[in-house]
Amino acid sequence: MDKKKFTSISLQEEMQRSYLEYAMSVIVGRALPDARDGLKPVQRRILFAMYELGLTPDRPFRKCARVVGDVLGKYHPHGDQAVYDALVRLVQSFSTKYPTLDGHGNFGSVDNDPPAAMRYTETRLAPIAHKGFLEEIGSETVNFSNNFDGSQKEPDVLPAQLPFLLLNGSSGIAVGMATNIPPHNLGEIVDGLIALIENKEISDKQLSKIIKGPDFPTGGELICGNALQELYKTGKGSITIRGVIKIEELTLSKGKHKKNALIITELPYQINKAGWIEKLAELVNSNKINGISDIRDESDRDGMRIVIELKKDSNAELVISNLYKKTTLQTNFGAIFLALINGKPIQLNLKQYLNYFLEFREETIRKRTNYYLKNTLEKLEILEGLSKATKDIKKVIETIEESENSAEAKSKLIEKFYLSEKQASSVLDMPLKKLTNLEKNQIDDDLEKLQEKKDYFQKLLNERELLLKLLIEELLILKKKYDVKRKTKLLKNIDQNEELETINNQILEDFVNKKTKLYIDNRLYLKKMILNNYKKSFEEVNKIIDNKNIQKFIFKIEKNIKLIGITLTGKVFHIDWESNINNDFKLDNKIIGNINQNEILNFHSMKKGIKNYLCILNSDGRFKKVLFDENMFKSNRSFAITKLKNNIQIIDSFISSEENNLIILTSIGRLFKFNLSNKNLNPTTKQSQGLMLAKPLPTERIVSCCQYKNGDNIYLISKQGKIFCINSNEIYYANEYNLGYLNERTQLKNDYFLKVSPSNHYLDIETNKNKSARLDFDKLNFTSNKTNFLINFLNLEKGEYLENCFRLENLMH
Structure with missing residues (x-):
């Protein structure tokens, strides 16, 4: 082999050169539109080929296959499907604001149904395309170049009489860049052009008052604000668009109650209707959006109609807000005004583009x-x-x-x-x-x-001046002939978070007035309970029942309360329940962060704006009181509230005010009584280990603690279900030198204590046999027993014992 036929080149240089050629080919030849006529090469070639075929608006339709064949054979040496896809989009009224082609046959739908094959569909030029693009092409207005094989001439650009780049918009992904231009209203664009002709110094703000915003073919609502101003000023930005939704009362059939429903008549631009409904159904089934009982599509040839039936007690405004927040019923349109000018991709703002088009139009005239x-x-x-x-x-x-x-x-x-x-x-x-x-x-x-x-x-x-006057006259003629009413409604600047907060506040007010309760069940679902149901749940007390779905923690719904949880390992986390107030939801990792659910010990509610002390007791007898500040959660979803030694866990916790007292219980019944306002129990930092208040003996464990008021009865419950009652005044205050209070009547055999509770609380218990009971201490009779001990009132089965106990505050008032 002759070595002289080979030349050594740098792989790096060759790759750079080849990739640059490829990139420019994609940028100029495929992906980006020309700023003058707003068309990509394939779109321009389709329109010109149809013009040459004589497919004017007054002529019969012709098979799309014939058009695609002409485009491929004469001008566009690429795949037939790519050409047909581009042709279909020019026909679709839901994709193109001002369709440049009229279609006959199935050209797809907003459900993302595919169009029929090109051999079945027919097309011809739409009046606006024939007038706006091709009327002047025979008047030496544009230059022509050879096609790919030199056998034909094709126009470099079409003599557009309107700025179709803004009217129909454009989107395309090139190499290292992309364009995404939203469609606009013809009347507003023409008025903007005329205003610019009459006043070259018009400001961006004045121009945006004339061109109010994009106008999408699918309608919807556009949230106007700073983002839109930024887009028109810089040529790049993100605007928010919404679907149109209204509340309607449905009468389903005779004898049935009327139901509220949400009716969606318009979806945001480029949102697939069928896909959106399917996604919504998934969110409803997974309880991420609540309050919806049924979803159906009643759309027909007269327009879109998606019916969302609501449950009886659902708040329609909140469901709407969640639809906006959690589905693409509200979406952001990332826009960038990038187009080719003299073969180079350039980003333009609104005024720059209109000026460029006017220069092109003036030159064309x-x-x-x-x-x-x-x-x-x-x-x-x-x-x-x-x-x-x-x-x-x-x-x-x-x-x-x-x-x-x-x-x-x-x-x-x-x-x-x-x-x-x-x-x-x-x-x-x-x-x-x-x-x-x-x-x-x-x-x-x-x-x-x-x-x-x-x-x-x-x-x-x-x-x-005379030429510009003619330009204005021609623009006004086109406006009169082709202008249509704006489809996309303009909304003032809406803060979605503020909107949702307002709705949540209204719902919260309603819950407060109805004395609704908030509870967390044994499956860690956070739910609400109306007052009557809450009262019913306390009717059957002091009796063992099958454990179905008990309420572990119950709170009163009030304004400005914060829910927190604490784990055995000393982590504190908060639950954002107010932002999703109308829904029941599971406390999974999306809600509580990276928390091991098996380690959760307690949940507490705190009133914002007042001093809240989180009191925690460790298994080694150390106790600490931390002044709790809601700002602790600003940077982290969870944090460590205490410093624990190896193998030490938190065994109990409560929220306190300074005037209450503290009782600590050990497994053998020793009680340690303290005043929480004692200077030795001043609030400490998160880093401290706490003060040793109750050092356990080798044969016992620290098991529980609670707060109480002077004169309250204190109840101790054991693993075997025995309950001991003692008045708090009988217990003397402990100090660091004594061994606490031990009543001889509390001595147990083959048993030990689990929980201590004051008289103003209920106690929910769970047994190892998957049974439960709710204890109302006020209804227990201790007077017949001089020892103040109830031993067998729960009637536990052989081998049955208590596994868990949960204090519930009395919220009947």
Whole structure:
């Protein structure tokens, strides 16, 4: 093999060169539109090919396969499906604001149904495309270049009479860049162009008052605000669009109650209806959106209608807010005004683009006027020659008769009558009927009219103000003919978080007025309970029942309360229940963060704006009180509230105020009583280990603690279900030197204590046999037993014992 045929090159340089060529090919030849006509190459070629085929709006439809074949064979050497997809989009009224093609057949739907094959569908140019793109193409207004094989000529750009880049928008992903231009309203764009012609110094703010915002073919609602101003000022930004939804009362059938329903009549631009409904159903089934009982699609040829039936007690405004927040019923449209100018991708703001289009349109009108002037001068030259000839027709005839041939006749006419070659040829070609007086007068009239036209065209080219006036007149004609009412409604700047907060506050107010309770069950679901149901749940007390779905923690719904949880390992986390107040939801990792659910010890509610002390007791007898501040959660969802040694856990906790007292219980019944306002129990930091208040003996464990008020009864419950009652005044205060209070009546055999509770609380218990009971201490009879001990009132089965106990505050008031 001859080594001279090979050249060594740098792989890096070759890759850079080749990739740059590829990138520019994609940018210029496929993905980005030209700023002048707003078309990508494939779109321009489709329109021009159809123009050449004569598929004007007044002609019959032609098969799309024929159009695609012409485009492929003459101008666009790519795949037929790519061309057909581009053609389909130009037909779809839900994709293109002002469709440039009329279609006959199935061209897809907002449900993302595919169009029929190209052999079945038919198309032709739409009136706005024929007028706005192609009317002036034969007037030497644009340059033509060779096609891919040099066999045809194709236009570099179409002589667009309107800024279709803004009217229909455009989207495309190139290499290292992308464009996404939203569609706009024709009337507003024309008014903006006219305002810019009349005042070149118009500000972006003034211009945005005329062009109020994008106008999408699918309608919807546009939230106007700073983002829209930023988009028009810089050419890049993100705007928020919404679907249109209303509340409607449905009468389903006779004898049935009326139901509230949400009716969606418009979805945001480019949202797939069928896909949206399917996604909504998933959210409803997974309890991420509550309050919905049924979803159905009642859309027909008259328009879109998605019916969302609501449950009886659902708050419609909150459901709407959740639909906006959790589905694409509200979505952001990331816009960037990127287009090709002189073959280079350039980002333009609104005013810059309108100015660029006006320059292009002014240039097009000048080229068109020059073309008209050239034709007028040619006609004028011929008519002037005919006029000279008809005024001395006898001499003209004699000259022709005396000539040997037409060439000699032509030469003599030029010489005798001072005619040009074109004029002499037209005289020789003149039919005899032109010699009548009527025809002579017609020639003179035509001469006068052509002279007026010539003067007008010359004046148009010389006087820019006159040309701009014509430009405005033509824009107004197009506006009158093709303008349609704005579809996308404009909304004032809406803060979705504020909107949701307002709705939540209204619902919260309603819950507070109805004394609704909030509870967490044994499956860690956070739910609500109306007052009557809450009262019913306390009717069957002091009795073992099958454990179904007990309420572990119950809170009163109030304004400005914060729910927190605490784990065995000392982590504290908060639950954002207010932002999802109308829904029941599971406390999974999405809600409580990276918390091991099996380690959760307690939940507490705290009133915002007052001093809340979180009191915690460790298994080693250490106790600490932390002044709780809601700002603790600003940076983290959870944090450590205490510092624990190895194998030490938190065993109990409560929220306290300073005037209460503290009781600590050990497994053998020792009680340690303290005043929480004692200076030794001052609040400590999160980093401290706490103060040793109850050091356990080798044979016992620290099991529980609670707060109480002077004179309250204190109840102790054991693993075997035994309950001991003692008045708090009988217990003396402990200090760091004594061993606490131990009543001889509390000595247990083969048993130990689990929980301590004051008299103003209920106690929920769970057994190892999956049974439960709710204890109301006020209904227990201790007077018949001098030892204040209830031993077998729960009637536990053989081998059955208590596993868990949960204190519940009395919230009957």
